[in-house]
Amino acid sequence: MKELEEFAATFKRDLLKKVKKPRIWKEKDILDGKIVNAFVLILRTKGCRWANKAGCLMCGYFKETYDAGKDEILRQINEAYKQYEGEEIVKIFTSGSFLDEEEIPLELQRYIIKKFSKAKKIIIESRPEFIENLKELDGEARIEVAMGLESANDLVLEYAINKGFSFKEWRKAAKKVKKYGKELKVYILIKPPFLTEKDAIRDAVKSVEKVKDIADTISFNPVAIHSKTVLERMWRHGLYHPPWLWSVVEVLEKARKIYDGIIKCDVVAGGKMRGSHNCGECDKKVLSAIRNFSLTQRAEEFKNLDCKCREEWRDLLEVEEFIKG
Numbered sequence: 055m056k057e058l059e060e061f062a063a064t065f066k067r068d069l070l071k072k073v074k075k076p077r078i079w080k081e082k083d084i085l086d087g088k089i090v091n092a093f094v095l096i097l098r099t100k101g102c103r104w105a106n107k108a109g110c111l112m113c114g115y116f117k118e119t120y121d122a123g124k125d126e127i128l129r130q131i132n133e134a135y136k137q138y139e140g141e142e143i144v145k146i147f148t149s150g151s152f153l154d155e156e157e158i159p160l161e162l163q164r165y166i167i168k169k170f171s172k173a174k175k176i177i178i179e180s181r182p183e184f185i186e187n188l189k190e191l192d193g194e195a196r197i198e199v200a201m202g203l204e205s206a207n208d209l210v211l212e213y214a215i216n217k218g219f220s221f222k223e224w225r226k227a228a229k230k231v232k233k234y235g236k237e238l239k240v241y242i243l244i245k246p247p248f249l250t251e252k253d254a255i256r257d258a259v260k261s262v263e264k265v266k267d268i269a270d271t272i273s274f275n276p277v278a279i280h281s282k283t284v285l286e287r288m289w290r291h292g293l294y295h296p297p298w299l300w301s302v303v304e305v306l307e308k309a310r311k312i313y314d315g316i317i318k319c320d321v322v323a324g325g326k327m328r329g330s331h332n333c334g335e336c337d338k339k340v341l342s343a344i345r346n347f348s349l350t351q352r353a354e355e356f357k358n359l360d361c362k363c364r365e366e367w368r369d370l371l372e373v374e375e376f377i378k379g
């Protein structure tokens with residue numbers, strides 16, 4: 055879909071800022087059924103190769119990148135390491151693909167894995183096209199590769215997201231992750247553009263069906279509006295609305311019934327206009343239940359949730375279906 059690719063690319067030109075400090079924070083996560091501490095490091099690299107070419111319609115991560123060379127990345131890692139306090143999980147992200155040698159040269163990839171080898175698990179992210187490089191990262195550390203799929207439906211991937219690969223291609227790479235003895239985390243989007251609320255719920259759940267045999271963890275990302283993206287323009291013109299938190303809850307409940315692995319959900323900008331939200335009155339409660347669910351894995355977290363807006367949400371699901379015909 056050449057036109058969509060070109061349109062998406064125009065949003066990025068001239069926007070790359072000079073930012074140098076990696077982002078670091080600590081959070082809770084689960085490891086082998088226990089709640090543990092996690093160290094999160096976002097390295098500033100040149101970013102996602104696909105984003106630099108065209109990019110996914112909802113992705114604004116290109117704004118966090120700049121053309122860092124090898125020495126600069128090494129400096130970022132060593133600086134970050136000073137803040138590492140032996141957290142069990144280490145997440146090293148790049149706003150792109152850790153395994154892409156154009157972003158992080160191979161020797162640096164190895165250096166980073168070795169540097170944090172005291173961690174019980176290291177999580178990295180990559181697009182499918184770079185998974186082959188995993189074979190170079192054989193070491194003692196337990197590595198989990200998070201690979202964005204967003205949707206297992208090729209039409210959604212191509213026309214609603216501009217993902218740049220098909221489900222078949224993603225699946226081939228997912229098998230390689232397992233072949234190289236690594237764990238696989240799958241990102242699934244909740245409410246790609248152009249889908250009704252109900253179709254978005256169906257799409258996320260169907261995607262779970264198609265990856266449940268291979269994923270160790272499924273991580274849901276309810277769409278948030280990033281600035282300077284195609285999606286932001288749609289949102290400003292009333293052509294897109296982020297998912298209701300009720301839709302997120304429904305996806306998580308349905309996923310829990312059909313999938314035995316770990317389910318996570320991080321609601322970026324939750325409760326805000328740019329993120330997944332409900333009526334405003336119940337948002338905090340629902341967000342807290344979603345956070346608890348990600349740690350406890352128990353659907354019971356959603357049991358006592360309710361609000362008058364839930365009826366409004368149900369109506370919307372029906373009305374949108376009716377209009378769609």
Ligand code: SF4
Pocket residue numbers: 102103104105109110113114115149150181202217
């Ligand atoms: S969502 Fe991932 S693959 Fe898509 S442009 Fe952003 S960083 Fe690249």
Ligand SMILES: [Zn+2]
Pocket residue numbers: 332333334335336337361362363364
């Ligand atoms: Zn409400």
